[in-house]
Amino acid sequence: MSHIPPLASLRAFEAAVRLGGFARAAAELNVSTSAVSHQIRGLENLLGARLLERSTGVGGISLTAAGANLLPGVSRALALLEEACAQVKGVPRTLTVSANGSFSALWLARRLAEFSARHPETPLNAITLDGEPDFARHGIDLAIVHIHADEVRDDDLVLFQEEVFPVCGPDLYPLASKAVCRCRLLQETHDRAPELEWRNWAAHFGLPADFDTKIVRYSGFSQVVGAAIGGAGIALGRLPLIEAELRSGRLIRLFPGLSRPASWRFVMRAEPERRHKLLEPLVAFLREEAAVAAAPDAQPSAAPVAAIGTGR
Template identity: 35%
Template sequence: MRHMPSLSALRAFEAAARKLSFRRAAEELNVTHSAISHQVRGLEEGLGVALFDRSARSVTLTEEGAFYFPIVRDAFDRIAEGTRFLTASGAPGVLTVQVYITVAMRWLVPRLHDFHRLEPGVQVRLSTSYLDWEFDRSDADVAILFVRKQQRDLHYVSLFDGLLTPVCSPSLLDGRKMFGKAEDLSDFNLLRVYTAPDEWDDWLEAAGVPELASKSGPTFDSYILAIQAAIEGQGVALVNGPWAREDIRAGRLVKPIDRELRYPGAWCMVCKRERRNEQAIKRFQSWLLSQVDCDPDINDLR
């Protein structure tokens, strides 16, 4: 007979230790704050050790709690991974890909037929949004996101650089090849994306015209809408990544100023670290990298 604490108590402890918050653990497990506190207290009494130091505003792991946490976390991870393999065996592989709507429309969707041709046993289900969010651990298998700070429990594969580039309709240039200097932007609307509020400010600072950051203009919830507004001549959009390349090549957009800003962070494929070696995820990762490798100029708007 194994000497095992209650699984409910272990779940409460693992969530509270990972979040360092009884409240956030309760939200994750969909129970009350008092239920988490009661389960953890019962676990501590059964083990005969204190796992948390409690204060009015926060909780921290004791030495014993810090020792026990990775053991419990690893056990739950192994159970979850084994269950996933068991329930997936013999069933068609479905890979849920969380992706920003601009990335889906401007890059991923036009290429997906190639992945389906190469990997007919893996069915891709896209989960798209106009919003900018963190990796969805509860629903997504993998994601393509812009990452500025990596988290220890996630696996990251870099795809594209963070590259801020202004673009506009050729009609705004009035026959010129480009503007003479960054100050000329003062004559036009700056088309902003409200999920990336700092990008124009950072680009303008780097260009030596920070005073233009206060200039107002239309604001959109995605790059794809800002790009479309730029095509229609409504102002100058700022693109982070290769999402306007085809419009530039087709002549619908131009770069009005020859200045790009390498932005901290990168567009990455993201998944849970413990799942990085699953076959469907490894195949999708390999395919993504092959798509990037076959276009050596992917990080340049030309």
């Protein structure tokens, strides 16, 4: 134990990395910024290695190779200490789940609230993150990540593969079901997802050469869904994300039977060392919910249309 640095220096290091700066770490630890800097400098002297690169900008820092090696162990140790102290005090540790914004808003948020209602003794924290999760920095127990099918790892738990098909609001349905080319087309900007681009559906619907002028592009799927519900145009819907909108009738599926598989997957990744007691029950609950949402009866649609018109 004589080789373990003072706890205060380890806390200062972890907080500075997690919060992205000395000033934020100081505010959380209720000390001065210079105290945080002093603690980290002392830690580096004790270990004989530089842990952080300090920027000349406003509080900017970045991990060195040595710092990156140290951070996971420090984060796990502090988490274990926090959990042990919480148990003694009778306060359960918070269960933290991360996912991107569209998935959180359209599918995950309601289900996390339902899971929390089943386990009212445990605080639950839902955060929105895009890309690869930083488990240590954000204290994440379970991350739901949207990745291309080619990037799924052996240890990933696939939550579901999406199905893509045209949808619109009920007010637009009478026109959209007969003349797609006369409607505004709503499109999400997404890399390596040809099924989400209207140009790859153009031949099927007999769209005119200048159909690109009818496309409105959005940076997120939530925006696409909101516009479609409001009657702004036809969207390429992603099931199960729009399962609730289909069930409620806020969105109607066009041309039953017409769909394409998505190129991306939602997968679940768990913190390998910091295992929350409710992690496995949560994973099982979400997998059950995903199976129900992807079932055939979760895809209501309007009555089949005799033919797809071009409106010409």
